[in-house]
Amino acid sequence: MNGPSEQVSLPLAGGPEQLEASASFDADVMAYIRRATQCGLYDIRGMGAKRRLPTFDDLVFLTASASRYPLEGYREQCTSRTVLGGRFATKPIELDIPVTIAGMSFGSLSASAKDALGRAASEMGTSTTTGDGGMTPEERQSSKTLVYQCLPSRYGFNPDDLRQADAIEIVIGQGAKPGGGGMLLGQKVSSRVAGMRTLPEGIDQRSACRHPDWTGPDDLAIKIGELREITDWEKPIYVKMGATRVFDDVKLAVKAGADVVVIDGMQGGTAATQQVFIEHTGIPTLAALPQAVEALEEMDMAGEVGLIISGGIRTGADVAKALALGADAVSIGQAALIALGCNNRCHHDGEGWVDVSDDYQQLGTAPGFCHHCQTGRCPVGITTQDERLEQRLLPEKAADWVRNYLQVVNMEVTTLARACGKSDVHHLEREDLAALTVEAAAMARIPLAGTSWIPGCSTSNTDPGS
């Protein structure tokens, strides 16, 4: 480090490496402030948190060895069948794989993206979910098992769609913006989207963050009762929440009568949310899941109330670890978009790959870095309402990609389960895991690898202080 006198004597000498950047006001912070000065409105973007967080990657499986024996990879059965919603509903949801497609609205997604997801999910025996914009006839048709969201906005919400849904998801919040409402910039409020939402075309739409007809958890119980009455107690009712005070929130949702609780961690994706929400609210998925499980266990409701976890789930390993920690299923948003071709340099026109790097550049980004879903100018036709761009996504082709991806994920889950000696992916358990970092050990409540130490956990047989 140069002394003050040297700095004075050599004001312009040397390369940039000799200039001292501020850790507090680095280039990113300066860009943030400059952007604010020019725009006068907070930054709004798509996708999820970009910052580094403790994740499922910080856990590993203790697969079988001498003390446990594994199942044969290709010869011995390992089932991934998943049943959700049997607590009160007479028609629970039965899925072939524990990976579901998260709620993403028509409006945020193009009709062809929704169609592709529905086809892929149906082929793989899993569910898709509507979103903040109602149900389209196309998605009801393409998706064999469709979860119908009941959101604060109630855009397009109606009893006919409610009755033709397979399950109902009451959305209290989502991981990208717990406590915030939906957003859709005017560029995406096309005439069809506007019509479905009963809004003027082209307006910047900010939807409510609280439900119009109920407020607290006691009201929620009555609201759930009403939805059950309308659907004659047939359909499972999910309650989806962003991960903040997970332990208390899960207990309240269970007490209110949910069949399934969906917890969305802070990494969860979005189509458009204030950046300040995306990066600074909620807790990581890894920390949220054990809290939810603990709440269910304390109420003696594990297994009775289904638990779906989401937020940054990408791989079979992520899914297997989530199941081992106590989830019944996971839900994916961003990963499904990437399977559709999000952030891909090219789109496929049916005959070959067409480079669309220029379109990314026009958005001020590049393939691999894009989070510009809010603009409605998705270069690969996924998050757009522009007829020309939408045609860049061929539903049948994209459905194949998503199906292949889901297949790989599920194969990885069963591979890990077999190696842990389990003939059912739902038999994976906490005991099968070890943590690689102290943070992950503390959040996931899994012993640090090579020790029996769970930081902050008094039941550990190693003194945390030692």
Next chain:
Amino acid sequence: MSDSREFDLAATSVRELNQYLHAELPGSDVTRISVQNPNGQHSIGAGLDCPVEVDIHGHAGYFIAGMNKQARVTVHGNVGWSVGENMMSGQVRVNGHASESAGASAHGGLLVIDGDASSRCGISLKGGNVVVAGDVGHFSAFMAQAGTMVVCGNAGANLGDSLYEAVIYVGGSIDSLGADAREEPMEASDVEALRDLLTEAGLEGDAENFRRVGSARSLYHWNAEAHQEY
């Protein structure tokens, strides 16, 4: 087969009543349903979907006639929260007072409250009509998107906050208007529309003396200067 049926909710559960209304009633000859002893129970008549007259004799709880389609439901008493929420068509009438969020998110149909309605009446309205003979509480017609709300009495604070295309007519005083709501001149077409609504609701009222509240539409674009470059 008779054309009317009576349910006594002191002896029969709301579940049994609703199951009947959903599964057996449509297509039958029954055109009138009388419900006795509602005793403040919730979700009575929720999810109706046929042209039937339902009379509920007594006070009822939350979500009465929720998501109604086609039916004409009359509550001879007071109701709790969210009567006629998300109604699609038909008519719901409350002879007494209504608690919060009456007619929330109604997409169609007519909700009439003969007494007063509490706060957030007509919140999130999406094309339905709400007519209140008495007063409404604060934040009524919050974020109302389409449809009409008529308040023959007085309106509480923050009326029509963040209003979209819905229109409000108020006969009495307005404590305050919410963000982006503004008073607008009553045109002849307003008087006519209001008169029709009052007649449909079976209420007296001097349509000329009402005031019109609509949206200033200044929140439609978050930052007009930025030309949506955000």
